[in-house]
Amino acid sequence: MYGTVRHEIRIDRPADVVWALAGDPTKLHTWFPGIVECTVEGNMRTIVTATGIPMPEEILVCDNTQRRFQYRITTPIFKHHRGTIDIIDLGDETCMIVYSTEADPRTMAMVIGGGTAAACRELKRQMELRTEAVD
């Protein structure tokens, strides 16, 4: 059975500014706590966690128009995984990040999803820090 976990957070920055970072597959380690390295070759990305474990991923979608990024972790512990990052323009120079995880085994959705919750918070922190700097 799949498990699904979704986290969302409003960010007080324009969608295109946030997407410039969140949609860049090479920059994930700069805003996802616990990921320390990130390399991309073609449609394959390998992240390395803070525990030193490399995790290969396949990039499925990187849509600059919809501001959607999708990937799947390909390590054998997953029978299925799909991660989706959506940056949604709220029309008032702010946006919403929605980071969804579905996985089989379902417990892995919670394990990975916990990291995505922290990533959403960190992305917001970094983005809004830049606002303050501009102000």
Place this chain on the structure above:
Amino acid sequence: MGRKILFITTDQQRYDTLGCNGGTIARTPVIDAVAAQGIRYERAHPQSVVCMPSRSTMLTGQCPSTHGVWMNGVPLSEDAPSVADVLAQSGYRTAIIGKPHFEPFLDAFARFPENGFSRDGTFGPHRGFEHFESATHGAAGPLHYARWLAATHPEVVNMFYPVLDSALEVNAMGGGDTGAPQAWANNIPREWYHTDWVADRTISWLDSVPVDDDWFCWMSFPDPHHPWDPPASEVGRIDWREVPLPAGYITDAGERERVLDAKPRHWRAWYDGRMVSNYEAPLEWTPATLTAEQLREVTALNAVECELIDEAIGRVLAAIAARGWGDDVDIIFTTDHGELGGDFGLMFKGPYHVDGLMRLPLIWRPAPSAKSAPATVTRPVGLIDLAPTFCAIAGLPAAPWMEGTSLPVSDTDADARGFERVLTEWDSELWGVGVHLRTITRDGWVCSAYLPGTAHDGSEGELYDLADDPLQRVNRWADPALAETRSDLLADLWDHQPAMATPLRAVEAPV
């Protein structure tokens, strides 16, 4: 030089597993002797019946709605208040050794400090503890015990029961002689098992403390929480075939099911395997399949673990006496929550606010130098009262953020200081199943109100008369003769239950 504090916790230990509380299976002479010299509480309840919220309550002195750890998997806020911090700031040396679990164990991205110390080869500081040395229920996980065992005795690492299955669900695999879930023959030598390790490391830390220093040491045993896999060399202490079935186990299946059917529907749904509301029980295990033989074996293995803890405590107390501290040490013994232990045909834990999970062993032996009289307290108290008690022992006022009151030393003291009620909360949201209840225990009644959730519309509840129905078999929620009693209890519950802190903190792992 003031009073030192040895705070001893176990995990998931029933009230009736101690000799001083009427237990007849495990021999617990050390704790029984401590109880005889001190204060034994007969109605101590947790504010949550799962680990992380309950442990967070012990540390903060706040109920789960306030500290925000509303279910397992929600990390306690980094800036949450800590009684250890209060004590440290007043000059106490502070340590936690054993199971902490203020932050999730399943930590794929190594985000939680609690899990990072062993990786870094450090021991805190964290949450007010200058020394933070961790263990959990086996050799897995990013904790000091697991790393020590892997480094020093790698040949035994795989001897423990695998707590999680290949899908990372709590394992339902049967073992032992009867195929009981989470029962296991563990061939690890006793001296390498986590119970003795916790005692060894506690003694080691205490040895490092200058004799004139005051200290607060939380010694936190992971047992007798499942898995029930004590060292095989010790299992022969208790022949499971001779173990009586627990009083709460209803042997006749028809009667058992009638009792369950009179409770809110998630009870029977879990029993039948139709609904698992929480991560803490094995997903693939159906309670209705539990046999009397399996229950006898689990009860025996659990009792062996309780005996090992008792003996480990005895070693620590001897070490304390050898340092010359005996007259100045307060000992508080308790657990984070109980275990269903076969009551109603169920094991493990979940949203079931009955004595198996809520009635806890709690013993406080004040330092002999305080010349406090031994007592038995029957009035309701909670783990929420521990943090202010530690402050009182240290001669400090309770911190303003603490929501409990220093434990009473007698029923007279309890009555004088208003110990009338104790509250317990449950909230869980897992894979589309939400269960929420609030419970008050007062005047000999246990009253639980269900909030709207997946299986409940908000009208359900439970009401038990602890005097006439100590095993909580007759749910009198809908008894018209008790309408006023129910109404009074609910009014008191809602008068004292804090609102849930918002925004709700995220669940960041299963456990």
